[in-house]
Amino acid sequence: MSEQAITAPTRTEAFEARLKKRYASERRFKAMGLGAILVSVFILVFLLGTMTFNGIAGFQRAELAVPMDFGEAGISLDPSIADEKDKFRSLEGQGLREVVQFFAEQELGAEGAAELSPQAWRVAADEIVADPSLLRQQTTLWLPATDDLATAYSGDGQADLQPLAQQLAGEGKLSDNFDPGFFSRSDATDPQQVGIWGALKGSILTMIVTLLLAFPIGVLAALYLEEYAPKNRWTDIIEVSINNLAAVPSIIFGLLGLAVFLWIFPNFRSAPLIGGMTLALMTMPVIVISGRNAIKAVPPSIRDGAMALGASPVQVVFHHVLPLALPGILTGTIIGMARALGETAPLLMIGMRAFVATPPDGFTSPATVLPVQIFLWSDEIDRGFVERTSAAIIVLLIFLLVMNGLAIYLRNRFEKTW
Amino acid sequence: MSPAILLLLALGLGLAGWLVARGRAQAFASQSGGRIAARPSYHGWYAALWIALPVTIFIVIWSVVSPQLVMAHVLASPEASVLPEFGMKRQSLISEARAVATGSATTVFNPEARQLIGPFEDALTRYNWIGLALTLIIALAGAAWAFLRLKPDFTARTRVEKAVMTGLLLASLVAILTTLGIVVSLVFETIRFFGMVNPIDFLFGTHWGPDPMANPDNPDPTRYGAIPLFWGTIYIGAIIAMIVALPLGLMSAIYLTQYASPRWRKVLKPALEVLAGVPTVVYGYFAALTVAPFIRDLAVSVGISNASSESALAAGMVMGVMIIPFVSSMADDSIAAVPQAMRDGSLALGATTNETIRRVLVPAALPGIVAGIMLAVSRAIGETMIVVMAAGAAANLSANPLEAMTTVTFQIVAMLTGEGSFDHPATLSAFALGFVLFLVTLALNFIALRVVKRFREAYE
Numbered sequence A: 001m002s003e004q005a006i007t008a009p010t011r012t013e014a015f016e017a018r019l020k021k022r023y024a025s026e027r028r029f030k031a032m033g034l035g036a037i038l039v040s041v042f043i044l045v046f047l048l049g050t051m052t053f054n055g056i057a058g059f060q061r062a063e064l065a066v067p068m069d070f071g072e073a074g075i076s077l078d079p080s081i082a083d084e085k086d087k088f089r090s091l092e093g094q095g096l097r098e099v100v101q102f103f104a105e106q107e108l109g110a111e112g113a114a115e116l117s118p119q120a121w122r123v124a125a126d127e128i129v130a131d132p133s134l135l136r137q138q139t140t141l142w143l144p145a146t147d148d149l150a151t152a153y154s155g156d157g158q159a160d161l162q163p164l165a166q167q168l169a170g171e172g173k174l175s176d177n178f179d180p181g182f183f184s185r186s187d188a189t190d191p192q193q194v195g196i197w198g199a200l201k202g203s204i205l206t207m208i209v210t211l212l213l214a215f216p217i218g219v220l221a222a223l224y225l226e227e228y229a230p231k232n233r234w235t236d237i238i239e240v241s242i243n244n245l246a247a248v249p250s251i252i253f254g255l256l257g258l259a260v261f262l263w264i265f266p267n268f269r270s271a272p273l274i275g276g277m278t279l280a281l282m283t284m285p286v287i288v289i290s291g292r293n294a295i296k297a298v299p300p301s302i303r304d305g306a307m308a309l310g311a312s313p314v315q316v317v318f319h320h321v322l323p324l325a326l327p328g329i330l331t332g333t334i335i336g337m338a339r340a341l342g343e344t345a346p347l348l349m350i351g352m353r354a355f356v357a358t359p360p361d362g363f364t365s366p367a368t369v370l371p372v373q374i375f376l377w378s379d380e381i382d383r384g385f386v387e388r389t390s391a392a393i394i395v396l397l398i399f400l401l402v403m404n405g406l407a408i409y410l411r412n413r414f415e416k417t418w
Numbered sequence B: 001m002s003p004a005i006l007l008l009l010a011l012g013l014g015l016a017g018w019l020v021a022r023g024r025a026q027a028f029a030s031q032s033g034g035r036i037a038a039r040p041s042y043h044g045w046y047a048a049l050w051i052a053l054p055v056t057i058f059i060v061i062w063s064v065v066s067p068q069l070v071m072a073h074v075l076a077s078p079e080a081s082v083l084p085e086f087g088m089k090r091q092s093l094i095s096e097a098r099a100v101a102t103g104s105a106t107t108v109f110n111p112e113a114r115q116l117i118g119p120f121e122d123a124l125t126r127y128n129w130i131g132l133a134l135t136l137i138i139a140l141a142g143a144a145w146a147f148l149r150l151k152p153d154f155t156a157r158t159r160v161e162k163a164v165m166t167g168l169l170l171a172s173l174v175a176i177l178t179t180l181g182i183v184v185s186l187v188f189e190t191i192r193f194f195g196m197v198n199p200i201d202f203l204f205g206t207h208w209g210p211d212p213m214a215n216p217d218n219p220d221p222t223r224y225g226a227i228p229l230f231w232g233t234i235y236i237g238a239i240i241a242m243i244v245a246l247p248l249g250l251m252s253a254i255y256l257t258q259y260a261s262p263r264w265r266k267v268l269k270p271a272l273e274v275l276a277g278v279p280t281v282v283y284g285y286f287a288a289l290t291v292a293p294f295i296r297d298l299a300v301s302v303g304i305s306n307a308s309s310e311s312a313l314a315a316g317m318v319m320g321v322m323i324i325p326f327v328s329s330m331a332d333d334s335i336a337a338v339p340q341a342m343r344d345g346s347l348a349l350g351a352t353t354n355e356t357i358r359r360v361l362v363p364a365a366l367p368g369i370v371a372g373i374m375l376a377v378s379r380a381i382g383e384t385m386i387v388v389m390a391a392g393a394a395a396n397l398s399a400n401p402l403e404a405m406t407t408v409t410f411q412i413v414a415m416l417t418g419e420g421s422f423d424h425p426a427t428l429s430a431f432a433l434g435f436v437l438f439l440v441t442l443a444l445n446f447i448a449l450r451v452v453k454r455f456r457e458a459y460e
Helices: A002-007 A012-059 A082-091 A095-113 A120-130 A130-136 A148-152 A159-170 A196-227 A235-247 A249-266 A272-297 A298-309 A313-341 A343-351 A370-378 A385-412 B001-029 B040-075 B078-082 B088-102 B111-149 B156-196 B198-205 B225-260 B262-277 B278-303 B312-336 B340-348 B353-382 B385-390 B408-416 B425-457
Strands: A060-069 A138-144 A173-178
Touching: A012 A060, A012 B225, A012 B262, A012 B278, A012 B312, A012 B353, A060 A095, A060 A120, A060 A148, A082 A095, A082 A120, A095 A159, A095 A272, A120 A130, A120 A138, A120 A343, A130 B385, A138 B198, A148 A159, A148 A173, A173 A196, A196 A235, A196 A313, A196 A370, A196 B156, A235 B078, A235 B156, A235 B353, A235 B385, A249 A272, A249 A343, A249 B156, A249 B278, A249 B408, A249 B425, A272 A313, A272 A343, A272 B156, A313 A385, A313 B156, A343 A370, A343 B408, A370 A385, A370 B278, A370 B385, A385 B278, B001 B040, B001 B111, B040 B078, B040 B088, B040 B111, B040 B156, B078 B088, B078 B111, B088 B111, B111 B340, B156 B198, B156 B425, B225 B262, B225 B312, B225 B353, B225 B408, B262 B312, B278 B312, B278 B385, B312 B353, B312 B385, B340 B353, B353 B408, B353 B425, B385 B408, B408 B425
Parallel strands: none
Antiparallel strands: A060 A138, A060 A173
16 A cells, blocks of 8 residues: 555556557557568569569460471481571571471371471471581470460460360470570560560660660769869859759659750660660669769768879779779669669650560660560560560569669779778 | 761770870880870770760761751662652652662562662662771861870870760750750640641640541641640649658558557568559559559449449559558658657657657658659659550549549550641640659649648748
8 A cells, every 4th residue: 555655646547548648559559560661672572573473474484385306307408508497598488387287286286286386397497506416316395385275374364275284284285384585586476486685685785875875974973073173153054954964854864865865866766775774864863863972972082182192083983982892883873773764754755666576786786675575565465475575574573672782882892981 | 977987986996096195105204204294094095085976976977967968868869750749659659779788678669669779779889988988087187186285294184084074065955955955845735736726725625636647737726625634634643642642651661660560561662663663554554454454343332333444443553552652751751851859759659659650750751741742743743654555535524433434654655646737726735744844843842842841940
């Protein structure tokens, strides 16, 4: 009894109830905070999960097993032909297409052979070009099925094809195999025949242009603003416009590219050169801003020391400040490049949304990039494209993950506190 | 001669100039016993700059000018008389002939184009040689100028450093040029558009339905009312997205700064940042493929039969998810900027942590949070791919989130990726929309920066 009297004359019943309520609200609030974070993380996991789940199937394609006996067919490959294209043409001229069709009919029946992709003989031709000894032996090739059979095999699509698909699969002649060609082919109209190499090459070329333009300009501008710029109206304007550019929506840069770059270079529509230039303008402010922070972090004593030994202002910066700030600048550059790599809207504006079936062979040939390819495939009605799109997304995300990982590694590895 | 080869040539010549000039300066040095005004490599750089810079400038200009010269040469040839006066056919014949002449195609599709190949090849070889000759002449002139100047007492370093400083200044001017380029290109096309459609009809009309196939000379101004687009943009980007992003982002930031242990924070914060690194086309695909059908099915199952598969809700929700890390990191920063003494004071008076957060920290950090929200809104209304893939094309002036709605960015993409010609008001309207978008996002950013600046002063 006496204890109570000592501890709290104020701890009345109402007080206790109030306190309890306050503690309950404290717990609720904390749980809400944790909940908010967990919801966000859950959405992320769900997004990555659906993409992976769909995408795994996108790396495969339905293929039919066709036993071939080329020795019987009498096709030969002249070893004196050096060029692959000519080898290909010679095989086509000797009727490889019909031979493949013949063996397919023997093995799969007329109905099954009709579901062999029209491009299947090209796969056979590729195999033969890679290994001419195939022509003298019996072998079983896995050749792509048509898109219709592939959808029937996955359980939807045309109902009348589904029994056939089940029958072939039951006999072990139809199965989903890993499709290495997905990484080496380009865009096509048939989901069984598409690949991402064309878009990937376009992305690489575009990124090279972006990096070559944005990095030097960004670093030089950052050096000027941080080290040399006098404080006057002009440098104020430069500073304000760089900060504004960092916040301008990306599609506006697309409009700029369309109105200015395509007006100067009307022949280079949808070329990596124009795409890279447009993205460079977008990336440059990011590099300037992160570069300035890195340069600011270099202690003044280093500059003073170099000055005291008689270095000129240019030598101070290029021999001492820049090398020390470089890791920080590189981190910002990689982050900016990662953003440019995932960017779609500005490239749609400058016409990089065309159907490009061959990988670009230079900076000025028509190309598409990985995000735009994803966008184009997402518009296709064919169900087979859903899986292919997710597979392409996985490839894109892996690239971005690697770039961001590299940026984090650089930051941790070279971060210095003076 | 492609510009790339010419550029390599320029670099090679520059390197040669560098080596020769440095060797000469070393010779000076040994003659005069080591006393020269600048180190030999600066002499080298001086010569290299004088060779490579003019040549590079020439190549850039030449790569723009020479295709037009080739074109003029081809058109002046007698074979060009077979070309049709105007239009698509003429363009395709010319580009086919060009493709064969440059070697990127082996044969022509149209037989008429065949006679043009000859003139094209003539013109290309001719201007290739001219380009090469001019490159060499300019390089030699630069080299001569530089070498005549090389003397033991020549202050090469100051000259080179002056050039470096100019380069730095030019690099920073690119930002101004870009801004100027954006404003000029947008304003120019917008003025052309407003010459065809009255700005008042555009800004205050309530019906949007440009017809790219209609007669461009006499556009129907009642089809260019952009209010439904502005409403769709605000509804999706500033209302639905923020309803998702604000509570999630804010509570995440509060949890991360106030409750989470350092180890948890180390795991959870990067996880949130991954959300910011996902490309918007992936979000768009996710919205169109997973979220939108789910919302439609949900709506149908509760008895809304006319739910559309493209809905403002799907686009807005996914956009909100995209914005979460942005809101959270801005809130994180501004809560962290509140002096620790305020938090300690509140806790010492007996307030619980959540009372401290709600009554002290958040009000103190409010300007920063508000600025963060404005930046987030500006990012959301400028976002393109999610709305292009999930929001729909129908310009609806409605408050029903299950309806398809269209946004400014969607219409910019739709108008400029269609078949319309560049003189058509429907195409030009995209630039007017872009201009409005540019001004609005700029204003939001400007205000946000202003708010942050004021807030910072309050604690100094």
